[in-house]
Amino acid sequence: MTKPPLTLFLAAPRGFCAGVDRAIKIVEMALAKWGAPVYVRHEIVHNKYVVDDLRAKGAVFVEELDECPDDRPVIFSAHGVPKSVPAEADKRQMIYVDATCPLVSKVHIEAERHHEAGLQIIMIGHEGHPETIGTMGQLPEGAVLLVETEADVAQLEVRDETALAYVTQTTLSVDDTIGIVGALTARFPSIRGPHKEDICYATTNRQAAVKAMAARCEAMLVVGAPNSSNSRRLVEVGARAGCGYAQLVQRAADIDWRSLEGISTIGVTAGASAPEVLVNEVIEALQARFDVTIEQVETATENVEFKVPRVLRASA
Template identity: 60%
Template sequence: MTKDLTILLAGPRGFCAGVDRAIHIVERALEKFGKPVYVRHEIVHNKFVVDSLREKGAVFVDELDQVPDNVPVIFSAHGVPKSVPAEADRRSLTYVDATCPLVSKVHRAAERHFDREHPVVLIGHEGHPEVIGTMGQLPDGAVILVEDTEQAQTVELPRDVPLGLVTQTTLSVDDTKDVIAILKDRYDNLELPKKEDICYATTNRQTAVKLIAPKSDMVMVIGAPNSSNSKRLVEVARLNGCERSMLVQRASDINFDDLDGVATLGITAGASAPELLVEEVVEACRLRYNVTVKFETFTKEDVIFKLPASLSD
């Protein structure tokens, strides 16, 4: 006898405005310039998206020195150090910057603090492309990286000048608040951002997961293993009532034996995961269970970011 399965679909989920813009930038560049268009790093952290763009004519490389002369190149949504466009200018390469506008806002905030001779504290994960890009807006040594509460308790910072604070946009909202609270308690010269650097999409997806986690026997987050915001969703689900939470890239990755004893499955998707992959997972469940889908929508999103002027003609 086929078992019943209730699926709670979290909303919002999946693509955010920055990811949607970055993908459209690659597609529009291919239309405008023709094949091939080179992309430095994965345009967004999702294998399905990257493979789809590769099939259309995009060539993904790790560094600019892998880009031939006289071909267009796109910088990923995570942002790049200033040295990258500077090198592209030196080589007279045509380039399009697909950095998410919300990441660019963090870059500008870091620059403003530096211009006022304030040491810059960045909360983020070492080695993440966004962190590399933000730190690369300023000279070496100008940004002090704090990764977690443990580092916040031990880091030594100046006390005689204001400290500027910026954060990676895809962090756990709750974890970041804890880090900020520790830093603020230790350093009363810390200047907090006027508005949270963590982007609206990250915040909304984490809030939606907090709503479905207590009602779910398992939460499945669709996203890539190198996607910061997707991994944070798994952590948030576990911390908010659903220890059985996992990250999967797509339906073919699921071991359905893991769903033994699951009557209610919560599903969400990271900000770089297309809705097509969500539909694929739901359909895979329908093939095995009597599925009832319930939508648990926290809020609606209507944010749209314009394409760069060089592509909008």
């Protein structure tokens, strides 16, 4: 039987960013240096395939430090941790490696600098997300107010309207954040923002690529995990930018084929914590059902690289 034709628009950039690449490398290098098991507090990045692969190599994933023994190394995830976590590790004389993405660390430093200058901090982020917990945990409890929506801005009760600064989670929707920042500056004209926006280059670039191809696609598949903030934002961005149907899939097995019946154009991208092997798996699944023509939609070139911590470089 003849396969129906399908034009597949493949977003570029997509998939792993420099921070995710570095975090995975940190776990692999720690295993090479200290042997298994190496403990990892929280999923190193939000992707089941990556976590399962590292677990098979000897990484043990836990949610809290009290699940780790004193005599084995522990790694803090790319999302960052509250200050209380390394403080507790120091108290227990543990070996630990911080895999926090340098762009998340930049937000931590900004928040501390504003706090030291006597400003109250407003964080734009998602409640309960590890990155938000980590950033808010850089400062004393109550020093940071969290807003998730423009409506939240109207409800804010601040200490002094003239002494405010804002920071943001690095994986938010660029468009949503612009709206929230607009609401903050309208209500608090003297509020200070970051020198350079907090939303990371990888989040911005992946959303831009999705916008560039969305109107040309009848459907879009975003490869990523349900707990990955940047992957979920890509689904939302695709739908808003004119794509009729956008679905988040962890693996090719998750594709809802009934929703793709009768289509002739599809977009494929991947969140910053999704490996290219899973993108290829999705492409192969599409090729098994359609006569696929692949067209690359490239909106940026990325060549960012972050060094691993010195403690691991010394052993390499």
